[in-house]
Amino acid sequence: MLKFFISPKISNYYSQYLRNRFRVLGIFKFKFFKLGIILIKTNNPLIRSQFANKMTYKKCLKQTNESFHYTVWLPILMSSIAFFLFETNAYSQVYERHYLSGKDAATAVAWDFMVDGGRRAGEWAKIPVPSNWELHGFGTYNYGHDHRNSDRVLGKEKGFYKLEFDAPDAWKGQVVQLVFEGAMTDTEVKVNGKVAGDVFQGGFYRFSHDITPLLNFGQENFLEVEVAKHSANASVNRAEREADYWIFGGIYRPVYLEILPELHFQRVAVNPQANGEFEALVVLNKSVEDGLLEVELFELGDEKSLGKINTPITGEEIQIDGVFEGIQSWNPESPKMYKAVLSLKEKGKTVFEKSEKIGFRTVELREQDGIYVNGKRVIFKGVNRHSFYPSSGRALSDANHLEDIQLMKEMNMNAVRMSHYPPDERFLDLCDSLGLFVLNEVAGWQQGYDTEIGPKVIKATVWKDANHPSVIIWDHGNEGGWDFENEKWFHQYDIQKRPVIYPWLIRNGVDTHHYFQYNAGVQRLTHGITPFFPTEFMHGLYDGGHGAGLEDYWRDFMRNPVAAGGFLWVFADEAVVRTDRDGALDADGNHAPDGILGPYKEKEGSFYTIKNIWSPIQIAPFVMNRHFDGNLWIENHYLYSSLTGCRLEWSLHKLEGFDKEINLDEGKLYLPDIGLGERKRVKIPLSAEFEEADFLRVAAYDWNGMELYTWSWAISGISEFADRLSASSFDMYGLTEVDEEDGLLKVKAGEMYFEFSLNDGQLKLVQKNDKDIAFKDGPIAVGVNSEVEGVNWETDPDGSINIQSSYTSYPKRSTWRVLPDGTLELEADGPLLNGQMVSYLGLSFTYPENKVKGVKWIGNGPYRVWKNREKGVEFGLWEKAYNNTITGYSYDNLVYPEFKGYHANLYALQLLTEEGIIQIVSKSPGMYFKLYNPENSPHATPGVTPEMPEGDLNFLHQISPIGNKFAGPETMGPSGNKIRAVSHGGDQAFGIKLRITFEDL
Structure with a gap:
């Protein structure tokens, strides 16, 4: 018998890992029981390397000390040995990553770090990667406008990173790529003291180096990275560093190794169409003889094959096409995703395999018509989104991405624009799976890249993001941030040939003009014949914009047959934590507080305005009162979906003063098949409790149970409710006492004492049981110029005192009434102004x-x-x-x-x-x-x-x-x-x- 240490803590992960490996190798399928995974105390780098994705070797060994001994029977032992033997030759058959940093900001890994300027200059310390160094006490905070402000210090520091990492002997014969998802901005990489490749310029793009020749296999390797916050290329600085957003430095997106076989894919670009047609462009790192490319389609989470297509390999670039029957197309309302497994076979043997999550959908721009996806004309209900969080800058976590998308979906948005640079890979993954149209943007705030850098960053963007079904449009910069000469590279690299737009221009068949005034345009915008969707509108500084005016704009859009919606500016306030100011939040004056949400995603009032106006289920206006018969007209504002499966939840409520809300009755009503753009009547089965209810609440839910919006209407008439809430009896009170002295009318009623001016009729003093209450000085007319013409008073037969004032304008008359119980009543005439313009009135x-x-x-x-x-x-x-x-x-x-x-x-x-x-x-x-x-x-x-x-x-x-x-x-x-x-x-x-x-x- 042999005894080995077994760690139950890693059994679930590694059992699945072994099953996947055996499936890929085609050896056999083995059902692992929850006995744990055999860990052998060894220096063998092959075995050690197997745990690089999940935990370090040392951590695994530490966990074995918490474990216990099992007797391992020979079949299990032999299976494990077979795994290790086969794995030696097939380690990188399936595409894998080994992260040197955290996978996101929440799982960051500490690297050695030093910055040469600003705070903590010259001091070696630890910094999490990914991160922006300003948020960890290094360097200089700058907003993009600081370059033109002589009072600001413009930080141009460089950051220096160091890291040791293993390169196991098992990697020999493989190709090792070192990949950076994003570093700001000019980045030079060295491995074991040798330069890995050209300096990459551009702060928002993936880049990689083949570091295979530089590695010492079976030993520790030394990685050095130098990141310059400002670029040596002037156009990069103009496009990225002199922009209307915070300027950060550092490695702020993940860093990882790709361990690839000698023959592998350099690029996989797919074009799955809504009708099931599929094509792909696959680029190999070198040519192969007697090769075959196979694509097999699977449901996500299901290993049942939906079909295969294949083609012989005739060169380094392979075109493959075919049709997959019975697929469901992708759209934001039903974001159906599949897994396509692409296999490279040489002489009948699989030598490399990579899977892509894909969605089948078709994008068209129809001239003088609109943007069509899957044959449906799109209305964008969108918002601009910066990749930003106050405490981490542009280094984000999965939770950050998910929260943002969920909040957009909660506002009934169906689209998001990447302002003003490509997003994290994970954000697009979530847009694919949760359902959002994406306008993906190459940076260039109001100035663009030159013709040297432009083609490189366009290639990097398209190669990274083109397979996401959510990405339906490329933005070539923003508001002047482009060189038209660079546009051709989008068409060169994108096999889907998505539309390329220029935010703020009428160009390439669309009009995206920013911040136009209502009812503007000659042959464009609201009076145009070119499809228009402003890529920025309703600038939401503080509490203005966004919801304010949106209903007017939206009605105006929807009456124009070529309107295609628009994108609000902006999703959230970009106030950053200033580690140089004791953690204070800074939005750089009025440059960055433009959001619908606060910096930590606090919901402002416009959040619910947008949610209401953009709800895909709308209830047509109606009058609510005691005569309401339960009938509602329901409108379908979806782009793709019937309302079948959606529901209304209704409830009747009674108010007991200001203390309690009582639920009298409630129910659910599933909606009928109301088609796109249709309106149908449904009836809420109101019960007898309706006669006692004060208000009706109705909530609309989609087929997934997500609340779209909740409306409520008062049932009680206001007079009815007022009488019930403030009924009064005079029986227990004596006579009202009244005295006129020094231009004041003094009234005592019950516990209350009041003084009124006989010059202007205003209440001047309130006391209760001889204690002052500071409510006074009214009524005063606001919104118009109006003078008091006269004041008189009288006593009613019931003992009430009336003080009546007359005015030159509004209100023509007002009357205070003091009841014997101390209640005050005020009645003022309505607005009879005959043509006067007012902003407010009361x-x-x-x-x-x-x-x-x-x-x-x-x-x-x-x-x-x-x-x-x-x-x-x-x-x-x-x-x-x-x-x-x-x-x-x-x-x-x-x-x-x-x-x-x-x-x-x-x-x-x-x-x-x-x-x-x-x-x-x-x-x-x-x-x-x-x-x-x-x-x-x-x-x-x-x-x-x-x-x-x-x-x-x-x-x-x-x-x-x-x-x-x-x-x-x-x-x-x-x-x-x-x-x-x-x-x-x-x-x-x-x-x-x-x-x-x-x-x-």
């Missing part, structure tokens, strides 16, 4: 901000709204604590939803203060309320500093819009314009009716 009051703790309200929430961004908030009971968040700026205390600003569809609110609760109930439909004026960032542009009414608390008929970084709201569509208030004699306009009470905490 009444204001004051209350000290420093006394406010929070607010509860019944109405639309939880986010604030603007006149041109009212979608994305829904009816319900909401609550939030006081905060002073400046959207996209106050990163030290960023709280969403923001407390301050406009809120829609007020039914009632409770302002929670140090002095008690101020409860205000509305009896006027469609009212807004405003809680203080949001502060603006000191870096705000005029477009994002909206007009706001004076006063702390406002009750409004009309609210103001907000603009974006480049323009005011009046350029962004009808909802951004001022409103002309029209009236006619005899109109009975809705006024403002409020009931105000003051309650103890």
